[in-house]
Amino acid sequence: MSILEIRDLFVSVEDKMILKGVNLTVKGGESHAIMGPNGTGKSTLASVVMGHPKYKIESGSILLDGTDIAELAVDERSRLGLFLAMQAPIEVPGVTNFDFVKTAVQAHMPQDKKLRIGKFILDFEEAAKDLQMGTGLAHRYLNEGFSGGEKKRNEILQMKLIKPSIAFLDEIDSGLDVDALRIVGENVTKMKSNALGMVLITHYQRLLDYIIPDYVHIMIKGEIVKTGGTELIAKIDAEGYDWLKSELGITELEETKRPVSLGTCATKVPAR
Amino acid sequence: MSKEKELEKKPDVGQIIGDYKYGFKTENVSNVYTTKKGLSKDIVKEISMIKGEPEWMLEIRLAAYESFLRIPNPKWGPDLSFIKFDDIIYYIKSSDRVEKNWDEVPSEIKDTFQKLGIPEAEQKYLAGVTTQFDSEAVYHSTIIExxxxxxVFLDTDSALKQYPELFKQYFGKVVSHADNKYAALNTAVWSGGSFIYVPPGVKIEKPLQSYFRINSENMGQFERTLIIVDKGASVNYVEGCTAPIYSADSLHAAVVEIFVLEDAYCRYSTVQNWSNNIINLVTKRSLVEKHGHMEWIDGNIGSGLNMKYPSCILKGDYAKGTTISIAFAGKGQHQDTGAKMIHIGANTTSKIISKSIATKGGQVNYRGIVKQEGKAINAKSKIECDTILVDRESQSDTLPTNIVKNFKGQIEHEATVSKVSDAQLFYLMSRGLTEEQATEMIVMGFIEPFARELPMEYAVELNQLIKLEMTGSIG
Structure with a gap:
C-alpha cells in the first residue's frame, strides 16, 4: 500500500504562481475527487506530481512512501508506481498501441524478470474487450486517429495493464458520451483495491456517479479550500461554486458560473 | 594496423566509430592487384586491359575520363572541393576469379560475412547472391529456378563478357558519362556491381539480394549496376551494404541504371550504411516505359557525406514512379538526399515519400525535383517530406523544385519539420519509458512508413541500426 503526501506545495509556471500551498494525502485503497472551476490548478497538480518539466516547484514537497520525489525524472516516478491518465493523450504515429503498452509494462518489471509475451497478449486483449475498444486496437498507432472517447479509454487500458499504486485521472470524463462514461466508470471502479490510491480530477458530478470517491476536495485559486464527502458533489452540482465565496470570504473567482452542461454529453439534469 | 592503434591516432574518429556495431576490419586480406594512386588515361587503359574488355568499353571509359576532367563539381549542394582525386586508388582486386560456389570463397572473406551474420541468418531468404568484396564480385550464385x-543475375563484369550485345544496348543509356562529374568518374573506372536481366513476362517472386562492402584503405568503390526488366516482367532487387572501419577518407561513386519496359515492374531497395568516413555520391536513375512502374526504396543511414537522388524518367504514357526514402544524419554526418521524377508521357503518376531524421548535430536535407513536361498531360505527382529533429544542434532544409509545363498537370507538395516534442516525451516517460527509450520509439514510429516497405530481415536490420545510431543521443 502506497502513500502519496503533498505538503504545502507551491508551484509556478513562467513566473506565475499556480499552486499556492496544496496539502493532500492519498493512501492505497482511497479515492479522492478534486473539483473546482477551470484554471484553478487541478491539472497542474497532477502534472507536477508526475514531473512535467514545464512546472517549477517553488517550495513544499511531494513524498511517495516517505521519499521525496521532486528531483526524480518522469519515468522514475512512473516506475515507482505513479500514473497520470491525461486530459489530452498524445498521438504517436508509427508506434503500435501494443508495442507501446508492452514496453511500458516491461519497464515496470524488475530488471531480472522478463515479460511473458503470451500472457501479456491475453491480458491486453482482455483489457481491450473490457473497455470495448475493438479487436484492431493492438495494431493501431498510439492514439492516432482515435476519437476523444477512444483516447480516454486507451488511458484506462494502459492503467489496467501497468497497475500503478497511485493514479491521477485528469478529466477522464471530458469528451465521453454516456456509454463511454459508463464503460470507463465501471472499469475504474473494478480496479479499486487497497493496492491503488486514486485522484479523480473533474468538473462534473457525472463521473462521480460511477466512481464513488471517499473524499471530495474543492480547489480554488491554487489551494484546496474545502474537503468533505460526497455531499459536496451534490451541492456543487446544484449551486456551483458561488456559495463558497461567502463561506470562505473569497471575493473573486476565475469561474463563478455553474459549469455549463454540454447537450451531447452525459449530463445530469441539474437539480431544481 | 590494429584497431586500438587507429583509435589512438585519431581519437575523434575512434569516438564516432567506436560503437559502430559492424565496424571491424578483416586483417591479412592480400590484394591481388591494385593500380597506383590517382587517375590518368593510362590507369583507365590498365583497368580495361586487366579486365580483358572489348574495345568499345575502353572507348566509353576514355570518353568518360575526358568528361570527368571537363565537368566541375556540382555548383549546388555540399562542397566537394576537398576530395583529393590523386589520393584514391581506382582499382583493386582481392580475388582473381569470380566464384561460383560458396565452398571456394576464401575463408578470410567468409569470416567477414560471418561476423555480420549474413550467411546463416539470411541465406535461406536469398533467391540469388552477389557478394562484392573490394572492387569485384568474389562470390556469385544464382539459383537454378x-x-x-x-x-540473368551476374556481377556486371561477367555480364559484359557473357552478354555483350545486351550490355551494349543499355549501358550508359539512362546515365550518360557526361551527366555529372561522378557519373563520369564511375563510367571511367567502374568495377563490379550487379547485372540483372528479366525476360518478358517473367515475374520473380522472391527478392534478389546483394551485399557490397569495401575493405581497403584509400580505396574507391565504383560499382555499376544495370537492371533491365523486359515487357511485363517484374523484379524486386535488394542491395545492402555495411562497411568495415578504416582510417582514410574513401570515395564511393556508384551508378545504377534501370530500364523498366512496357508493363514491367521493378523495385530497388537499399539500406546504405557506409561508415562515417565515406563520401557517397551515387547516381541512380530509371527509365520507365508505358504502364511500367519503378519503385525506389532508399535508406541512408551511414556515410559522412551522402548525395543521392534516385530518379524516374516516366517516358511512356501511364508510367508510374515511386520513391520512399529515409535519411538519418547523426554526429558529423551530412545527408543530402531526395528524389527526382521527370514526367514525359501523358497520365504518368509519381509519389515521393521522404523521411529525414537529424540528431547529435547532424544535417539532413531533402532536395528534389518534380517536372511535368509539355506532353505529360494529366500527370499527377505527390510529394511528402517529413523531418524530425531530435535535438537543437541538428539541422534540416527542404529544397523542392516543382515544375509543370502543361495546363493539365497536378502536383501536391506537403512538408513538415517537427521536433521530438516535450509533450510526446512526457507522455511516453509517464508510462515508465526512459528518455532514450521514448525518443527511440518516436523516431522508430516516424520511419515506420519506410521500414514496412522492406523485406522483413532488412526492416529488422534497419531498426537495429537506427537504434544503435540513436544510442547516447540524449544528454
Missing amino acids: LEEQGV
Missing part, C-alpha cells in the same frame, strides 16, 4: 526462367 532463376536460370531456368532465363533470368
Whole structure:
C-alpha cells in the first residue's frame, strides 16, 4: 500500500504562481475527487506530481512512501508506481498501441524478470474487450486517429495493464458520451483495491456517479479550500461554486458560473 | 594496423566509430592487384586491359575520363572541393576469379560475412547472391529456378563478357558519362556491381539480394549496376551494404541504371550504411516505359557525406514512379538526399515519400525535383517530406523544385519539420519509458512508413541500426 503526501506545495509556471500551498494525502485503497472551476490548478497538480518539466516547484514537497520525489525524472516516478491518465493523450504515429503498452509494462518489471509475451497478449486483449475498444486496437498507432472517447479509454487500458499504486485521472470524463462514461466508470471502479490510491480530477458530478470517491476536495485559486464527502458533489452540482465565496470570504473567482452542461454529453439534469 | 592503434591516432574518429556495431576490419586480406594512386588515361587503359574488355568499353571509359576532367563539381549542394582525386586508388582486386560456389570463397572473406551474420541468418531468404568484396564480385550464385526462367543475375563484369550485345544496348543509356562529374568518374573506372536481366513476362517472386562492402584503405568503390526488366516482367532487387572501419577518407561513386519496359515492374531497395568516413555520391536513375512502374526504396543511414537522388524518367504514357526514402544524419554526418521524377508521357503518376531524421548535430536535407513536361498531360505527382529533429544542434532544409509545363498537370507538395516534442516525451516517460527509450520509439514510429516497405530481415536490420545510431543521443 502506497502513500502519496503533498505538503504545502507551491508551484509556478513562467513566473506565475499556480499552486499556492496544496496539502493532500492519498493512501492505497482511497479515492479522492478534486473539483473546482477551470484554471484553478487541478491539472497542474497532477502534472507536477508526475514531473512535467514545464512546472517549477517553488517550495513544499511531494513524498511517495516517505521519499521525496521532486528531483526524480518522469519515468522514475512512473516506475515507482505513479500514473497520470491525461486530459489530452498524445498521438504517436508509427508506434503500435501494443508495442507501446508492452514496453511500458516491461519497464515496470524488475530488471531480472522478463515479460511473458503470451500472457501479456491475453491480458491486453482482455483489457481491450473490457473497455470495448475493438479487436484492431493492438495494431493501431498510439492514439492516432482515435476519437476523444477512444483516447480516454486507451488511458484506462494502459492503467489496467501497468497497475500503478497511485493514479491521477485528469478529466477522464471530458469528451465521453454516456456509454463511454459508463464503460470507463465501471472499469475504474473494478480496479479499486487497497493496492491503488486514486485522484479523480473533474468538473462534473457525472463521473462521480460511477466512481464513488471517499473524499471530495474543492480547489480554488491554487489551494484546496474545502474537503468533505460526497455531499459536496451534490451541492456543487446544484449551486456551483458561488456559495463558497461567502463561506470562505473569497471575493473573486476565475469561474463563478455553474459549469455549463454540454447537450451531447452525459449530463445530469441539474437539480431544481 | 590494429584497431586500438587507429583509435589512438585519431581519437575523434575512434569516438564516432567506436560503437559502430559492424565496424571491424578483416586483417591479412592480400590484394591481388591494385593500380597506383590517382587517375590518368593510362590507369583507365590498365583497368580495361586487366579486365580483358572489348574495345568499345575502353572507348566509353576514355570518353568518360575526358568528361570527368571537363565537368566541375556540382555548383549546388555540399562542397566537394576537398576530395583529393590523386589520393584514391581506382582499382583493386582481392580475388582473381569470380566464384561460383560458396565452398571456394576464401575463408578470410567468409569470416567477414560471418561476423555480420549474413550467411546463416539470411541465406535461406536469398533467391540469388552477389557478394562484392573490394572492387569485384568474389562470390556469385544464382539459383537454378532463376536460370531456368532465363533470368540473368551476374556481377556486371561477367555480364559484359557473357552478354555483350545486351550490355551494349543499355549501358550508359539512362546515365550518360557526361551527366555529372561522378557519373563520369564511375563510367571511367567502374568495377563490379550487379547485372540483372528479366525476360518478358517473367515475374520473380522472391527478392534478389546483394551485399557490397569495401575493405581497403584509400580505396574507391565504383560499382555499376544495370537492371533491365523486359515487357511485363517484374523484379524486386535488394542491395545492402555495411562497411568495415578504416582510417582514410574513401570515395564511393556508384551508378545504377534501370530500364523498366512496357508493363514491367521493378523495385530497388537499399539500406546504405557506409561508415562515417565515406563520401557517397551515387547516381541512380530509371527509365520507365508505358504502364511500367519503378519503385525506389532508399535508406541512408551511414556515410559522412551522402548525395543521392534516385530518379524516374516516366517516358511512356501511364508510367508510374515511386520513391520512399529515409535519411538519418547523426554526429558529423551530412545527408543530402531526395528524389527526382521527370514526367514525359501523358497520365504518368509519381509519389515521393521522404523521411529525414537529424540528431547529435547532424544535417539532413531533402532536395528534389518534380517536372511535368509539355506532353505529360494529366500527370499527377505527390510529394511528402517529413523531418524530425531530435535535438537543437541538428539541422534540416527542404529544397523542392516543382515544375509543370502543361495546363493539365497536378502536383501536391506537403512538408513538415517537427521536433521530438516535450509533450510526446512526457507522455511516453509517464508510462515508465526512459528518455532514450521514448525518443527511440518516436523516431522508430516516424520511419515506420519506410521500414514496412522492406523485406522483413532488412526492416529488422534497419531498426537495429537506427537504434544503435540513436544510442547516447540524449544528454
